[in-house]
Amino acid sequence: MSGLLGRLGSWCARHGKAVLALWVAVAVLLTAGSLLFPGPVNNDVAIPGTDAQRAHDLMREGFGPGYDTGGTVQMVLYSPDGPLTVQSRKNAVQRAMDEIRALPNVTEVQTPYRTGGLASSLQIGLITVKLQGHDTDKVAEISRQVSDAAAPVRAAGIEAVPAVASTPADKEIKTGTSEIIGVLCALLVLLFAFGTVVAAMIPIFTALVSIATGLGLISLLGHLVDVPKQASIMATMIGLGVGIDYALFLLSRHRGLLASGVPVHEAVRRVVASSGGAVVFAGGTVIIALSALMLAGFPMLQTLGWITGISVVCAVVTAVTLVPALLGLLGHRVNALRLPFAGGRKGGHGxxxxxxxxxxxxxxxxxxxxxxxxxxxxxxxxxxxxxxxxxxxxYAEKGTDARRAYELLEAGFGPGFNGPLIVVASLDVKVPDPESEPAVLKELKRKVTAVDGVAHVADPVLNDAGTAVLVQAIPDYGPGDPRALDVVEGVRAIRLDGAELHVGGQVAGMADANARMAERTPIVMAVVVALSAVLLLLAFRSPVVAIKAAVMNLVSLxxxxxxxxxxxxxxxxxxxxxxxxxxxxxxxxxxxxxxxxxxxxxxxxxxxxxxxxxxxxxxxxxxxxxxxxxxxxxxxxxxxxxxxxxxxxxxxxxxxxxxxxxxxxxxxxxxxxxxxxxxxxxxxxxxxxxxxxxxxxxxxxxxxxxxxxxxxxxxxxxxxxSVEGHDEEEETPAEEPRGRLVGAGLR
Missing domain, CATH: 1.20.1640 (Multidrug efflux transporter AcrB transmembrane fold)
Known part of the structure; x- marks a missing residue:
């Protein structure tokens, strides 16, 4: 591997302008493409094979997108100066509802003056908007339009806050200030480490090119796969850190060789052949560890793992191609613009x-x-x-719509209103008359109400086909309270003759996620540790080193x-x-x-x-x-x-x-x-x-x-x-001690 990397580094150094131009063009084109055609994000936390997922699927099949949480937008109303039932405020609410009904893709607007739509204080209400279809892009756009359409209630002194807890697809975590702070801090460290402005800028530049390329790819991939909203931020965090580090390792070695009198292009070849191999190996271990998340049984986590790995791949590739190109172009000018009292010994080896x-x-x-x-x-x-x-x-940031809506709903309807349980039951026998109220519906509501920790149970809803029934249960506890998980288990323990129950919703999904993580975590950990130990064994040909390294990594964790x-x-x-x-x-x-x-x-x-x-x-x-x-x-x-x-x-x-x-x-x-x-x-x-x-x-x-x-x-x-090939500048190895202490992997 060292020979191949050495030839690659030498070629890039000799064709520095072409390599630099190619990388800049790729980064610019991918960035422009992601800005012009941004891919959607989707934080779908569905876990196939779980009870919550079966409840979700049954609800979609039996009741359609109108009852699916992904097909609704909610608007929380709060009147600080008095009840919402005052006629002037009711008129303002009605005007807002009329404007919302006129929006595209809106199939139904439920008034806050319905049963369960107003809090006991009469100052907090909830408008529920049902949408046509299940297009997450439309949900995100409609939620903004619904908020704009609430202007009449705001004019009447009523606070109107969109609560789009129904779908997280409208909120991608944006990058910006933190990246700038991180880059500036890294630049400061590099200036002190190298003592020259030019040397310090090389890792920063290559990392930025790597990040721009990776984020562009991730954004465009959003058109093909479901990309979690955390993907861009995780890719930036990891990619920025390893991108600067990998370039730093190569640059430090290169400056040392230049200081010892090695010609520029020969120094680049040796650096990429030796330290470049360590970079490839180190990046490979990160990618292997992230790839092991495919065994987690959690689609969002699986996608987050391999998408984050894209940023690591970009960091490795730029390190072994773009860095040599820059070093070849700069030559000895890599030590230009030296700073006083920084950089230690010449060559960066203090x-x-x-x-x-x-x-x-x-x-x-x-x-x-x-x-x-x-x-x-x-x-x-x-x-x-x-x-x-x-x-x-x-726990969201104060002042955001998500946090404010959560607070209002908890104050008006109780903590469990932010994490309702969706109980869906498939009936063994079809109900011939949907207008009737068969005994199974009454029995279902009675048993759910009797579960310890359930504060309120809505009336059961029978689907048009008479084959499924849906009940919404409000727990006494918020979704972040561990006791809410006990309520889920209590409802799931219900046995009802003639029906098969499934429980969905945010809290039920978390209960299933906890169970899946407890089941799969030992498997993922064992695979990561074993594969990493095998790679170290191949690289250093020492079982002791491989096992010890894996244990040390676990200690830092x-x-x-x-x-x-x-x-x-x-x-x-x-x-x-x-x-x-x-x-x-x-x-x-x-x-x-x-x-x-x-x-x-x-x-x-x-x-x-x-x-x-x-x-x-x-x-x-x-x-x-x-x-x-x-x-x-x-x-x-x-x-x-x-x-x-x-x-x-x-x-x-x-x-x-x-x-x-x-x-x-x-x-x-x-x-x-x-x-x-x-x-x-x-x-x-x-x-x-x-x-x-x-x-x-x-x-x-x-x-x-x-x-x-x-x-x-x-x-x-x-x-x-070979992880780090034997360079010409190395001394002749000493004769190996007896006992088969093998070092061929590093020679």
Whole structure:
């Protein structure tokens, strides 16, 4: 692989203008295409084979899109100056309803003055608009038109807030300020790391080209597949971090070769042949980890995984093609515009501090190991208290329509109104007269009403064919309350002669998601760990190194989950990351600063896949440096110290950049993005400091020759895969110690 990459890098360096022009053209065309023909987003959380999905399908088949939550738009009305029943306000509401009826695709407008449409205070009401068909694009557009048509009620002093909880397809998470902050922070780190403006701009430029290409592809893919609304933000977070890091690794090595007198094009060839292989391997592990989400049994999570992987592919490809092209074009001007008091030693190798740390760790491995275990144990312990739940609109940013509508509905109709249960029953015997009220309907309502935690049950609705019945049940608890899941199980436990019950709705879907995640998470984790260990085994030809690396990655994940639990499940700092207190809490200082936030059940699994892949980046670069040093002189502890010393600066700079990018995204108003930002930032910080700086070197020093031991039978069957090829500038390797300590994979 190193030979092929070396030839690719050399070609790109010699044809730098053509490669640069091609990448810029691709990025511009894809960006323009995504702006002119933006693909729709759809956060469909359907999980095939679950009870909630069967309820949804039965409702669609038996009652049509008019009863489907995807075919309705709701408008919440609030009259702060008095009841909505005052005639002048009723007239304003009627005028607004008339304007809404005139909108295209509207089939029915239900008045707030119907039974159940007004709150007991008479100040909060609900207009329900039923739409024709199930086109999510139309739902998004109609919701905006409905809001505009509510002008008459606003003129009468009535607040009108659209509540489009029925479909999340109208809200794509937009990118902007956080990316700018992340890029600026990364640029600052790069300026201090390299000490020259030109060198610092290369990773930034290549990352921006990579992100523009990836986001353009993702947007256009929205015309072919259902793209989750989180796709663009996740792709940007991961793509920006790895894109800058991969370019940083290559550039750091290139400047070192230039400083030692190697010609420009030869330096580029060596860099891409050696460090380029590590980049490809590191990116491949991220993609493999994300691809394992295909086994999660959760379509949205599956799509989110492989779409996020597109940004990683773009980062790898730009690193091994665009970066060499820029280096070939710039030549020695890569060190132009030098800044005073920055950049350390010429060539970017100021690693004396890390060398001293490596020597210190190698001399005291047991003490360092004990210290690392204590620190990581303390960071991981809170993960045992992680609380999963539904991250509903009650945690949305204050001032948004989603948050305001949630608050009004809870105040007027109770917390469970924001998460109703949809009970759908298929009847064994067709009801001949839809106008009649057979006993099975009365019995269904009675049994649902009797379930503990059910606040209200609407009258059953029989479909026109007389083959299915629908009942809406309002729980006592909001969708984010764990007790709402118990209500779902209680309703599902109902047995009714002559009917088969299924329960749908947001809370029921969350209950099914929790069950599916609990079932599939061990499988996904086992596959990711096993495949990553196999790749490391192929690369380093050492079972000990492969197993140890997989365990180390799991340790950093534990620290990330511990941080998530502290901030969100225990509430120690939820306000510090910009979360607003949930609906219904008092306004005291303590509750404004310390309040718990549920973590959606799919987030830990998504974080696991992303973080496991990202953690492998630093593991690969550290291990390759240690291995090359070991091959030169055969002294394991000295190799550990030299490996940490040679990679410490670049790994630290890369980690600082990635942490800066992830922390910048914590400023995003979306709670899900905040959770991801906290988890990713903490994991990378811990991984690059405690794990790679203390734990990995100490364990490698203690294992000694076992680090590179490989059974003869295994060595014979393993293919010869090189992560970082042997360069001409490397010294002749020392004679291998006896005992079959194989290093062919790195030669």
């Amino acid at each position: 690693a004396s501090g890390w060398s001293a740390l490596g020597t210190w760790v190698a001399r005291r491995p047991w003490r360092v190991l004990a210290l690392s275990v204590v620190i990581l144990g303390a960071l991981t312990a809170p993960a045992l208290g992680m609380k999963l739940g539904t991250l509903d609109d009650g 534990g620290a990330a989950f511990g941080a998530l639990s502290l901030v969100f499940s225990f509430g120690l700092g939820s306000a510090l990351v910009g979360m607003d207190p949930p609906v219904g809490v008092d306004d005291s200082f303590l509750t404004a600063v310390f309040f718990t936030v549920p973590i959606d059940s799919y987030i830990p699994l998504m974080l696991f896949a992303v973080l496991f892949g990202l953690s492998m980046d630093y593991e690969v670069f550290l291990l390759t440096a240690v291995r090359q040093a070991y091959l030169r002189h055969g002294d394991n502890r000295r190799a550990v110290a030299e490996g940490l010393g040679s990679t410490g600066r670049v790994i630290t700079s890369a980690a600082l950049i990635m942490v800066a990018v992830f922390v910048a995204f914590i400023a995003y108003p979306d709670p899900m993005v905040k959770i991801f930002g906290v988890g990713l930032a903490v994991a990378v910080a811990v991984d690059a400091t405690v794990i790679r700086g203390l734990l990995v070197p100490s364990t490698m020093a203690l294992l000694g020759r076992l680090n590179w031991w490989c059974p003869r039978w295994l060595d014979r069957i393993l293919p010869n895969l």
